[in-house]
Structure formats: C-alpha cells, structure tokens
Amino acid sequence: MGRDAFEASPEARAVFEAADDALGFALTKLCFEGPEDELRLTQNQQPAILTTSIALLRALEARAPIQPDFVAGHSLGEYTALVAAGALAFEDAVPLVHARGRFMQEAVPEGQGAMAAILGGNAELVAAACAEVARETGQIVAPANWNSPQQTVIAGHAGAVEAAGEAAKAAGAKRAVPLPVSAPFHCSLMEPAAAKLEAELQRVRFRDPVVPVVTNVEAEPNREGARIPALLRQQVTAAVRFTESIQRMVALGVDRIVEVGPGHVLSGLIARIDRKIQRSNASGKDEVIELAAALVEGE
Numbered sequence: 001m002g003r004d005a006f007e008a009s010p011e012a013r014a015v016f017e018a019a020d021d022a023l024g025f026a027l028t029k030l031c032f033e034g035p036e037d038e039l040r041l042t043q044n045q046q047p048a049i050l051t052t053s054i055a056l057l058r059a060l061e062a063r064a065p066i067q068p069d070f071v072a073g074h075s076l077g078e079y080t081a082l083v084a085a086g087a088l089a090f091e092d093a094v095p096l097v098h099a100r101g102r103f104m105q106e107a108v109p110e111g112q113g114a115m116a117a118i119l120g121g122n123a124e125l126v127a128a129a130c131a132e133v134a135r136e137t138g139q140i141v142a143p144a145n146w147n148s149p150q151q152t153v154i155a156g157h158a159g160a161v162e163a164a165g166e167a168a169k170a171a172g173a174k175r176a177v178p179l180p181v182s183a184p185f186h187c188s189l190m191e192p193a194a195a196k197l198e199a200e201l202q203r204v205r206f207r208d209p210v211v212p213v214v215t216n217v218e219a220e221p222n223r224e225g226a227r228i229p230a231l232l233r234q235q236v237t238a239a240v241r242f243t244e245s246i247q248r249m250v251a252l253g254v255d256r257i258v259e260v261g262p263g264h265v266l267s268g269l270i271a272r273i274d275r276k277i278q279r280s281n282a283s284g285k286d287e288v289i290e291l292a293a294a295l296v297e298g299e
Contacts, residue, residue: 002031002052002055002056003031003032004284004286005055005056005059005284005285005288006028006032006055007285008285009055009062009285009288011058011059011061012055012056012058012059013055015054015055015058015090016028016031016055018090018091019047019090021091022090022091022092022094022095023047023094023095023098027044027047027048027051030048031048031051041101041105041182042101042104042105043098043101043105044098046076046098046100046101047094047095047097047098049076049077049080049262050080050083050094050097051094052262053077053080053260053261053262054084056260056261056283056284057282059282059288060282060292063289063292063293063296064292064293064295064296065295066295068084068211068258069211069212069252069253070211070212070214070249070252070254071084071085071211071212072213072245072246072249074242075185075186075216075235075240076097076100077261077266078215079096079097079232081213082206084260085209085210085211085212085213086210086211087206087207087209087210088206088228089205092204096200099197100197100200103193103196103197104183104185104190104193104236105183106193107183107189107190107191107192107193108183108184108189108190110182112157113155113156113157113183113184113189114156114157114158114161114178114179114181115153115155115161115178115181115184116153116161116162116176116177116178117147117151117153117176117177117179118151118152118165118173118175119150119151119173119174119177120150120172120174120175121152121168121169121171121172121174122149123143123146123152123243125171125172125173126143126152126154126164126173127142128171129165129168129171129173130143130154130156130164132167133167134156134160134164137159137163139159140156140160140187140188140189141155141156141160141161141164141187142155142188144184144185144186144187144239145240146241146243146244147240147242147243147269148243148273149272149273150272151269151272153186155184155185155186155187155189156184156187157184164176165178186238186240187237190236193236194233194234194236197232197233197236198229198233201229201233202229206225206228207225208223208224209222214245214248214249215245216231216235216238216240216242216245217231217235217241218231218241219241219245219247221248221252243273246269246270246273246274247273250277255276255277256279257277257278257280258282258291260283261282261283262283262284263283264281264283267279267281280294
C-alpha cells in the first residue's frame with residue numbers, strides 16, 4: 001500500500017517517515033511487507049490508509065496546483081480531509097486514528113456485531129426495515145453508511161443485521177451482502193469507542209480549515225475548528241451521510257471530484273449518485289502523474 005508513491009516521490013516518503021515517528025513503530029514496513037493479517041487489524045489499517053492517502057496528496061501537490069473548493073471523506077477519510085484542509089496536523093492525525101481503530105475494535109466482542117450492504121433498495125426502505133427489526137427484537141440495527149441512492153450499509157447486532165437484510169429484501173431490495181468487517185461501525189454499539197475517542201480528541205489542537213470540510217455527520221461544510229472534536233466523536237456512532245454530502249457539494253457548484261487514496265471505491269459511489277460529476281483518481285504513482293499533468297494543462 002503506497003509503495004510506488006514512496007519510491008517515486010520525496011514528498012510521499014516524508015509522509016511515511018513522519019507516520020513512523022508519530023506512532024513509534026514501523027508502519028511503513030507493515031504497509032509494504034505485511035504481514036497482511038496484522039495490516040488488516042483496524043488499529044493498523046486506519047493509520048495505513050490515512051498515511052497512504054496523505055502521501056499521495058503531497059505527491060500530487062508537488063506536481064500540480066491544487067485549490068479545492070471543498071474537501072470531504074468517508075468515515076476514516078474525514079481525517080484525511082481534515083489534514084488536507086489544514087485543520088489537523090498529520091503528526092496528530094496518525095496516532096489519533098490508530099487509537100480510534102483500537103477503540104472501535106474493542107467496543108463490541110468479536111462475533112456479536114455485523115454489517116451488511118443493502119443493494120437495490122432506497123434509503124427509506126432500508127431505514128424502515130431496520131426500525132421494524134429493532135422494534136421486534138429489542139436489538140440494535142440501523143443504517144451506518146448512506147453510500148448511494150441504491151446502496152445503504154447497515155450495522156448492529158449480528159442477528160438483527162441478518163434479519164433486517166431479509167426484511168429489506170422482502171420489501172423490495174435486491175440483495176443483502178454481509179461485509180467482512182471486524183466490528184459494527186457507525187451505530188450506537190460504538191458508544192464505548194466514542195467515549196474513549198472523546199478524551200483523545202481533547203488532547204489534539206484543531207484549527208479552522210483553510211478549505212471547508214463537508215462533514216459525515218451533517219453533510220454540510222464546516223469552517224470552524226472548534227466544532228471538529230464534537231463532530232468526530234459523533235461520527236463514530238452516526239451514519240455516514242455520503243450521498244447527501246455529494247449532493248450538497250453539487251448544489252454548491254461542484255462539478256469535479258478528485259479521489260485521493262488507495263482504491264476507487266468512492267468514485268464508483270459518486271457515479272451512482274450523480275453521473276454528471278467529473279471524477280478523477282490519485283490512487284498510485286501513475287495516476288498521480290497523469291492527474292497532475294491534466295491539472296497543469298487545465299483539463
């Protein structure tokens with residue numbers, strides 16, 4: 001993860017080195033050499049994705065002028081957005097998301113929680129299915145990620161998630177796909193993690209963003225550093241309002257979105273939200289070079 005950028009860009013290399021220093025262990029080696037099962041642990045995966053994303057961003061910034069009107073992220077990606085906006089120092093962000101990952105993993109005993117993607121059913125249908133099952137079972141299940149008009153991820157107690165998936169299909173959704181995750185993120189079962197994270201957030205200095213950050217919790221641009229800790233605490237237990245965030249940026253005049261970080265998942269979701277948005281990616285060295293050239297030429 002991120003090795004090609006590390007080897008090609010001194011700016012990217014500096015980001016990985018800063019992450020190692022901030023964490024006190026060799027995250028860079030873990031990203032490049034594994035072992036894979038250790039890298040997949042939430043407390044390692046979160047700083048690895050953040051570091052790779054910021055490394056790619058710095059490599060891109062070194063090659064082309066970047067002047068976004070807004071920044072946003074999906075779940076963990078909101079921390080990348082905050083670093084990109086100058087609201088959070090990278091050296092503070094890395095240990096913060098390392099702790100966040102650990103807290104989220106510890107919040108629910110393994111096997112008790114689950115997540116599933118409901119495909120082909122609108123938001124209202126999925127929310128109603130979750131509410132029905134929660135009412136009947138007394139367990140927790142709720143929308144966790146509003147990813148696109150026809151894709152909603154749900155989270156909660158494992159049995160309730162399975163039942164809500166069946167209820168959604170009975171109401172007209174096409175599929176309910178269990179997700180290979182280690183915990184039920186973005187639901188009220190994460191409250192123990194949110195409480196622990198709150199203490200960590202109080203130790204970090206947040207600044208006013210130089211670029212407005214469209215937040216997961218509100219799907220609205222935030223320009224106030226003082227509001228960030230409360231929003232990040234709430235984000236742990238609240239649904240990610242990704243669809244609304246994209247729609248809000250479009251309403252504010254956005255017509256091009258650049259996804260910076262490993263993978264193209266968000267670009268795929270954006271295409272399902274609004275196909276008129278021009279989408280670009282910077283997920284590795286070659287894409288950074290190609291995108292930078294296009295930005296320099298004004299494409």
